[in-house]
Amino acid sequence: YGQLRGIGFSKAVSAGNAIGVKFHEYLEYLKDDPETKAIAFYIEGIKEGNELIKVARETVKKKPIVVLKAGRSKAGARAALSHTGALAGDDRIVDAAFKQAEIIRVSNVDELFDVVEVLYSCPLPQGNRGAILSEGGGDNAITADNAQKYGMEVPILAEATQEKIRPLLIEGMSAANPVDYGGVAEGNPQVIEQCVKACMEDDQVDAVLVTGLLGGLAEILNACPPAAEEQTCQELVNLVSRYKKPLFVHSCFGKETTKSLDMLRSSQVPVFESSERSAMCLGMLMKYASDKR
Amino acid sequence: YGQLRGIGFSKAVSAGNAIGVKFHEYLEYLKDDPETKAIAFYIEGIKEGNELIKVARETVKKKPIVVLKAGRSKAGARAALSHTGALAGDDRIVDAAFKQAEIIRVSNVDELFDVVEVLYSCPLPQGNRGAILSEGGGDNAITADNAQKYGMEVPILAEATQEKIRPLLIEGMSAANPVDYGGVAEGNPQVIEQCVKACMEDDQVDAVLVTGLLGGLAEILNACPPAAEEQTCQELVNLVSRYKKPLFVHSCFGKETTKSLDMLRSSQVPVFESSERSAMCLGMLMKYASDKR
Numbered sequence: 001y002g003q004l005r006g007i008g009f010s011k012a013v014s015a016g017n018a019i020g021v022k023f024h025e026y027l028e029y030l031k032d033d034p035e036t037k038a039i040a041f042y043i044e045g046i047k048e049g050n051e052l053i054k055v056a057r058e059t060v061k062k063k064p065i066v067v068l069k070a071g072r073s074k075a076g077a078r079a080a081l082s083h084t085g086a087l088a089g090d091d092r093i094v095d096a097a098f099k100q101a102e103i104i105r106v107s108n109v110d111e112l113f114d115v116v117e118v119l120y121s122c123p124l125p126q127g128n129r130g131a132i133l134s135e136g137g138g139d140n141a142i143t144a145d146n147a148q149k150y151g152m153e154v155p156i157l158a159e160a161t162q163e164k165i166r167p168l169l170i171e172g173m174s175a176a177n178p179v180d181y182g183g184v185a186e187g188n189p190q191v192i193e194q195c196v197k198a199c200m201e202d203d204q205v206d207a208v209l210v211t212g213l214l215g216g217l218a219e220i221l222n223a224c225p226p227a228a229e230e231q232t233c234q235e236l237v238n239l240v241s242r243y244k245k246p247l248f249v250h251s252c253f254g255k256e257t258t259k260s261l262d263m264l265r266s267s268q269v270p271v272f273e274s275s276e277r278s279a280m281c282l283g284m285l286m287k288y289a290s291d292k293r
Numbered sequence: 294y295g296q297l298r299g300i301g302f303s304k305a306v307s308a309g310n311a312i313g314v315k316f317h318e319y320l321e322y323l324k325d326d327p328e329t330k331a332i333a334f335y336i337e338g339i340k341e342g343n344e345l346i347k348v349a350r351e352t353v354k355k356k357p358i359v360v361l362k363a364g365r366s367k368a369g370a371r372a373a374l375s376h377t378g379a380l381a382g383d384d385r386i387v388d389a390a391f392k393q394a395e396i397i398r399v400s401n402v403d404e405l406f407d408v409v410e411v412l413y414s415c416p417l418p419q420g421n422r423g424a425i426l427s428e429g430g431g432d433n434a435i436t437a438d439n440a441q442k443y444g445m446e447v448p449i450l451a452e453a454t455q456e457k458i459r460p461l462l463i464e465g466m467s468a469a470n471p472v473d474y475g476g477v478a479e480g481n482p483q484v485i486e487q488c489v490k491a492c493m494e495d496d497q498v499d500a501v502l503v504t505g506l507l508g509g510l511a512e513i514l515n516a517c518p519p520a521a522e523e524q525t526c527q528e529l530v531n532l533v534s535r536y537k538k539p540l541f542v543h544s545c546f547g548k549e550t551t552k553s554l555d556m557l558r559s560s561q562v563p564v565f566e567s568s569e570r571s572a573m574c575l576g577m578l579m580k581y582a583s584d585k586r
Contacts, residue, residue, distance in 0.1 A: 044434060070431065073438045075440070076438035076441070078437075078469060079434035079473070083429070083430020083434065107439060108568055137375060138335060140372035141337060142402070144368035145366045145368075145369035148369070174372065177371075178371070275401055
């Protein structure tokens with residue numbers, strides 16, 4: 001079972017299944033390991049906390065540390081104790097220590113993987129202002145609500161940016177942020193790439209979150225030719241490289257394998273199955289970037 | 294696009310894609326509709342709030358109402374307004390009204406589906422005390438932490454219950470709750486059903502959450518014969534019918550299709566891909582049961 005999870009973990013860190021006894025000793029090694037871009041740990045107890053904070057602060061300058069630490073609850077601490085004999089410690093102290101050490105704390109295994117992937121693949125945002133784009137006002141509204149929950153701002157776009165976007169949309173649709181290209185992007189995904197480009201060019205936008213149908217327009221919905229959607233996805237990848245701003249995609253088809261989604265996944269554009277998780281991960285990335293500054 | 298989501302929604306409510314203008318009029322109808330067991334809504338704005346509270350309170354006596362309401366954030370409210378012209382309203386007032394009306398509020402589409410499924414398929418728990426069982430102390434600890442986050446208690450099991458469980462485990466493994474049957478259940482899944490049974494028999498346990506490898510022991514891990522795992526899953530379904538206590542399964546193989554998982558899914562045992570989501574849904578079910586009492 002450990003092995004099963006270990007294989008998973010080794011995608012993220014080269015140390016494999018690191019149930020840390022002396023957490024900071026692993027860090028010492030990983031800090032300078034050229035094959036490690038981000039560090040993920042599951043731990044049940046911490047020994048030598050001061051040493052940990054010291055080493056972690058050095059490490060974080062070079063690469064992010066994400067930790068899933070058990071024992072927030074009494075029952076969780078009990079389970080940790082009976083599992084590895086580790087004393088989970090007062091959780092408020094753990095939280096404070098992690099904060100001081102700039103360690104990112106997550107609350108489950110899915111989050112651990114998501115956050116690590118994003119941290120090592122995406123460019124770091126300069127701030128916490130995000131643009132949200134979708135084919136539907138409903139997706140937009142829910143994603144904006146969740147963005148706020150995870151510390152992301154969704155400001156009204158500069159008039160100059162709105163002027164670039166407005167002609168692409170059906171009259172009356174919102175270019176303010178969230179941007180609603182409902183009705184036009186399905187058949188003509190180039191609209192998505194043009195809207196993303198306008199946002200990337202805007203100094204007041206630090207990251208872009210596309211939510212909705214992208215990735216399944218051609219192969220699943222038959223709404224446009226495959227080449228059109230693939231070209232759009234290629235262009236989105238290019239925009240990320242050019243503007244060095246993170247782009248996240250939440251796709252209703254995020255569970256599927258399509259050529260378009262694979263193009264995004266294999267580059268610097270993470271694809272999520274859940275709109276909330278995409279907002280959560282972008283919020284974490286913004287928080288990490290801000291801590292690092 | 295509306296249709297795409299509408300099909301999804303119609304699995305949950307017979308009203309289809311109900312972007313509510315007069316929310317309470319839909320409720321009036323669904324309240325007495327024999328084909329509706331649970332009611333799910335996505336709404337952007339509410340008109341006639343007093344009428345809504347009145348009708349919802351009547352409805353909730355018969356069936357649960359789950360609502361995904363946009364507009365928690367400024368940007369979300371802006372998106373809702375530009376989408377349907379609905380004024381989202383002060384979110385604190387919306388929250389208070391939903392609480393008064395005993396409406397369950399969720400924050401994204403995945404949650405909406407999860408919660409509705411659980412509400413119409415599982416028996417209602419008598420309280421909020423849950424037992425957590427797994428093959429690993431790590432899964433146990435994380436799930437216990439998340440249980441607490443969502444309002445579930447994970448108390449130490451009665452000595453009589455622990456005495457039934459202890460002989461099934463390797464010496465020294467915890468029977469206290471969370472229960473750790475690591476090392477024995479993989480090859481002999483009957484251990485899982487016996488532990489669940491002991492918990493179901495305990496008056497101080499209101500629900501059981503199994504987390505870990507169940508569902509993939511035979512077909513994926515080749516750790517036991519398929520018949521053994523299928524028999525266990527059938528027995529778990531029987532236990533739920535007999536003791537009328539909810540049983541939730543989080544499986545590391547929750548994305549897969551195995552005969553065992555399908556047996557659970559097609560009965561009163563929901564299967565989750567994410568441990569946190571299983572804890573969240575069980576917490577919501579406990580909350581709903583408590584509101585209804």
